Amino acid sequence: SQQGEEDPQALSIQEGENATMNCSYKTSINNLQWYRQNSGRGLVHLILIRSNEREKHSGRLRVTLDTSKKSSSLLITASRAADTASYFCATDTSGGGADGLTFGKGTHLIIQP
Amino acid sequence: EAGVTQFPSHSVIEKGQTVTLRCDPISGHDNLYWYRRVMGKEIKFLLHFVKESKQDESGMPNNRFLAERTGGTYSTLKVQPAELEDSGVYFCASSQVWGPRGETQYFGPGTRLLVL
Numbered sequence: 471s472q473q474g475e476e477d478p479q480a481l482s483i484q485e486g487e488n489a490t491m492n493c494s495y496k497t498s499i500n501n502l503q504w505y506r507q508n509s510g511r512g513l514v515h516l517i518l519i520r521s522n523e524r525e526k527h528s529g530r531l532r533v534t535l536d537t538s539k540k541s542s543s544l545l546i547t548a549s550r551a552a553d554t555a556s557y558f559c560a561t562d563t564s565g566g567g568a569d570g571l572t573f574g575k576g577t578h579l580i581i582q583p
Numbered sequence: 584e585a586g587v588t589q590f591p592s593h594s595v596i597e598k599g600q601t602v603t604l605r606c607d608p609i610s611g612h613d614n615l616y617w618y619r620r621v622m623g624k625e626i627k628f629l630l631h632f633v634k635e636s637k638q639d640e641s642g643m644p645n646n647r648f649l650a651e652r653t654g655g656t657y658s659t660l661k662v663q664p665a666e667l668e669d670s671g672v673y674f675c676a677s678s679q680v681w682g683p684r685g686e687t688q689y690f691g692p693g694t695r696l697l698v699l
Contacts, residue, residue: 512692570628
């Protein structure tokens with residue numbers, strides 16, 4: 471399996487509900503980043519969490535990181551139709567950023583109005 | 584502040600032809616990355632520039648791909664000759680610093696390449 475695997479692959483919820491997506495990885499990381507991609511568009515950076523951090527918040531987003539379990543979660547609270555997109559976690563495993571990010575296949579989130 | 588831009592947004596070429604993709608990073612960002620996503624697969628790292636130097640090109644699939652960043656500003660990725668399996672979305676990203684703990688990478692909208 472790949473470094474940076476999101477779970478579930480697809481998620482459909484009602485507007486207003488919370489959405490939780492998980493990401494697992496295999497090797498030690500420097501940081502983990504979450505991105506969003508709307509259909510046919512580019513990647514939008516959401517949040518970066520470093521290996522020595524356990525939780526970060528940004529607006530309606532909450533990201534946790536458990537390095538002992540090599541996993542992260544992205545929580546979107548009070549979801550909106552505009553949150554419909556694919557969400558990717560990406561890990562930075564290099565000492566100096568030389569290797570680039572390693573992405574999972576993403577979770578496709580659908581918010582039902 | 585302008586984000587990362589890529590040109591063209593779409594390209595349709597025939598097998599055997601040459602295509603050149605361009606990326607303009609965020610102004611002042613020394614680090615520039617190329618990634619690719621082929622159909623049904625995850626986004627894969629191709630290479631990393633620090634200014635005009637190739638820091639890591641371990642992800643480049645083969646010698647049909649050539650990336651340059653003359654002057655340390657914009658970068659080009661040339662595919663010559665293109666093959667069918669080169670079809671996909673090519674993303675460029677940039678970051679301001681290059682440190683031991685990594686930094687946020689800002690992505691462009693991508694170039695959608697279709698090789699027929």
